[in-house]
Amino acid sequence: MNSAEELKYLLPASVISVGVQTNKPLAVIKKEDILQVAEKVKEMGFDNLSVITGVDREDRIEVIYNFFSYKKKQNLVLKAILDRTSPSIDSVVSFWKVADWLERETYDLVGIKFNGHPNLKRILLPEGWMGHPLRKDYDMSIEQFVTVGEDGEDIVSTDGSNLLRGE
Amino acid sequence: MTTNAYDLIVAILSAIGLYDMILGFFQDIGAEYVLRIIIVLVVIAVVVVFVLLTVMFLSWLERKMFAVVQARYGPMVTGPRGLFQPIADGVKLLGKEDTIPAGADRWIFTLAPYIVFVSVLLVFIPLPFGKSLIVSDLKVGLLYIIAISAITPISILLAGWASNNKYSLIGAIRAVAQDISYTIPLAITAIAVVVFVGSLSMLDIVNAQSGYWFGIIPKWFIFLQPLGFILFLIACIAEMGRIPFDFQESEQELVAGFFTEYSGMKFAMFFLAEYAHLFAVSGIIVTIFLGGWNGPVIPLIPIELTSLVYFIIKTYAVILFTMWLRDTVPRVRIDQLLNLGWKIMIPLALLNLLVAAFVVTAGVI
Amino acid sequence: MDPVTIDTTKIRTTKRKPETALEKLEDTGMINTILAAKDREGFILLTTIDQFINWGRLSSLWPVTSGLACCAIEMMAVSMAHHDIARFGMEVFRASPRQADLMFVAGTVTKRMAPRVKQLYEMMAEPKWVISVGSCANTGGPYHESYCVLKGVDNIIPVDVYIPGCPPRPEAWLYGIIQLRQKIKNEGYGVKWGLNK
């Protein structure tokens, strides 16, 4: 029994299906039960949250968690499916601290809201950036510019005249 | 018998038979004091030019030494082996825009670098470069040097405060904390030497170190007070603010420390002051502990010349040591430095003084 | 207005009244005594001062410590033992832009970094030069299509020398530095006033 099946056995109501992500056990879970699942996963010994990935599948948004257990040397992949218009899922920061930045990054680039995150702000792009670049419908033709305000924080605008050199 | 540079100039002029003529001319117009002023000005000019040339050479030497330790060549293109590099730096810095930050205190900002430089130059007054080669042999020479050195942190604080920059201010506060905690062991160790000599005059200190024990060991205070020498050396390096104690300008923490906002000629002043300070302090270490200008007397060559050579050689030995130190060790932390200063150096310096006083009182030497 | 026909023979023969100081000197014939060598036609005093100041400037280019991306590693490599820009007196990397003369824009200038790069440039004291290093700083390079990369640092600050490469080899850096030295050599007040060519 691999770790995904074990999870399915422990939480039959939360796990929708079990599969593989190219030789790593994968469990598709209900997005409402993420906290419950996270608690169970942590109990199972998965102490390392490797990465959180958000994928825009055009009709839905997938969020994928890759776990690893240093004790058992096992992998586990969780996948939750969110609706595309307002993707949101509960934050797992309380279980894994690294999720703090990983979730912020996913929010920044894919636009998934993590409820209960202590500081859900953009991390790689400046605050105020329009759109989430890794969405498939992100408009690359809009040029956005960043200037620095009095307090040293970034100000985003589509007008680069303050920044660009005049002739 | 000449005692200082003024007398030496008079003696030289007399020897070639010009002095009486010049003196006569000035006596005729009833302005003898003008001649004295002129001679003093000549002495000052010679010292300042000598110091500035040394400073330029030192900045080249440091870069070259740095390069040699790091398996590089260092400056090569500007002049033979890059020897004109300091001149190029000077020309460039002279022509550079002099920025004053918007929130700065303009007067203090402008004043601070000059105070630093002048206070360093003043240290050279009682420093004997050689026999008779001394601007003025003050009776309180050592005290004077310690007192003048204490001006530097004040001007650094001025610079840091006036810059209106947090890095500058932190650097300045560090410099003050460092200087206060290291001037004390510095002074106490110096007193231990004064106990032996019985005088604060630099000339007396040098004269006390002439001669040999058992015919071979020179009577330098480094052999009498090895602990005192080490303490004095560490305290001096800390006072100069060089690695491993360069907190005031530690680049990786505070960008450029107290002179972060300075550019052009004002920055050059700090730059010059740093190397002038290095030279002055090395000279003081040599004078107090390494026998000053004392050395074997060579017949036929005037002692004024040989003593100057001995002094320069010894001073450069100390300078090269501090440069070598800079190349090889990292920087300590500010609280570790203060711990070292207050908890180790000061008790040891007091112990050193106690032993010195005991030895002198008991009349062993 | 009617087109003006120019009688070239007339222009050649007519002697204009001397106006500038240089022309007056030429008129009196004194110019030959104080002119510099023929290949450097100019006012000898200004030429000499210019040459001296430019020599000082080009011999002590202190770069500001600012690496942006990949090229910054090659910037370190250039200043290290093998390539050693210290030979030009350039190893004095100043962390404070006030004391620096030269900025290497070494790496990708992102939209977010662009205002900071501009600010850094503005903080530097005149005279100052900029070398744009690597494809990213020159044009955007491999990241030209990216949504958050500035397409060339010359959009925001004037650039003196461009060094291509991704990242440029240290030899290319050295060549770029030599080009900049050449450029500085031909600057000066004399040039500005039209006295030196």
Added chain:
Amino acid sequence: METETFLLNVGPVHPATHGVLRFKLRMDGETIRDCQIVVGYLHRGTEKLGEMKTYLQFIPYTDRLDYIAAMPNNYAYVRAVEELAGIEVPQRAEYIRVLVMELNRIINHLVMMGSLLLDLGGSTMIMYGFRERENALQLYESLCGARMTFNYIRPGGVREDLPDGFIPKLNEFIKDMEKRIVDYEELVNGNEIFLMRVKNIGVISAEEAINCGMTGPSMRGSGVDYDIRKEEPYSIYPDLDFKACMRREGDSLARYLVRLDEIRESMHILKQIVDAMPAGKNVNQKYGMAPNTGAPTAVTSYFPRIFTPPAGEVYCRIEAPKGELGFYVASDGTTKPYRVKIRSPSFCNLVALPKMVEGLKIADLIAVFGTIDIVLGDVDR
């Protein structure tokens, strides 16, 4: 005593931030009360570019993530693609790949050691580190023509076979390094001031390190005996004899020493590879390039012009010099990846930093930050 705290902004252009990172520090005099890290000044949109380029075109972009050690980036991405498309790799190619990756590990650790010492004020070590790095780069140059951004590892193998005289030069390099590493120990490890600065600074426990997502040498400095090369072996690592270097103290010194030991281990691995290098093709016939004859004609590539791995997704991770480097690649059966996600070690290692430096002096921030060993290209991507 109550004192007023003030905000100190370090970066994005600052000598100690190794690039364009920014710390917002709340300072109480010299003591850090709160540290906030602002990243993203080098965000270049690599992941979006991954969706816009074909599988082969994206390999050069991976070079520019961790630009100090680019080979492992190449490898991690290529391996993800290989797993996705089920491409076989010849044994010789795997040996060459591990060879270049371990060489890169040495380079990375040399640069890290040098910049740590530079940040602490000792500027000589970095010169020595870069001197040896330059020798290694010459090896790379003979291999693929590039110094830093190699674009060398390709699906199915490596771009070109080892050139003539590579192995003797490598042996020379290893022999030289063995002597040099003793010098480094003498210069650095025995230095009292260095020990004063890094001992018991920035201590982090094993549990905390794991929870904060630390990986690689930084985590092994805290006493977690875990190395992906050992525990989840890939490539030819199962055949090699090496050990995961580990220290228990969890302070800056431990993290530094782990890296010093790793240089030794990597040299040990290199020696084994040199001895056991098999003959054969350097690339899977279907995907390789025609041997370069030196003629100035275009190089013929056998790589399929339309390369479409089957639809699916894969997360592949390796032990890069800085920690766990993972590539998530999703394919929808077209010529371009549907989604590329990079799990970069530097990004995750930074999460723990604010906790590690709280209550320390500003000078310690640099001592701790230097031993975490990040590269901004890897953090911001």
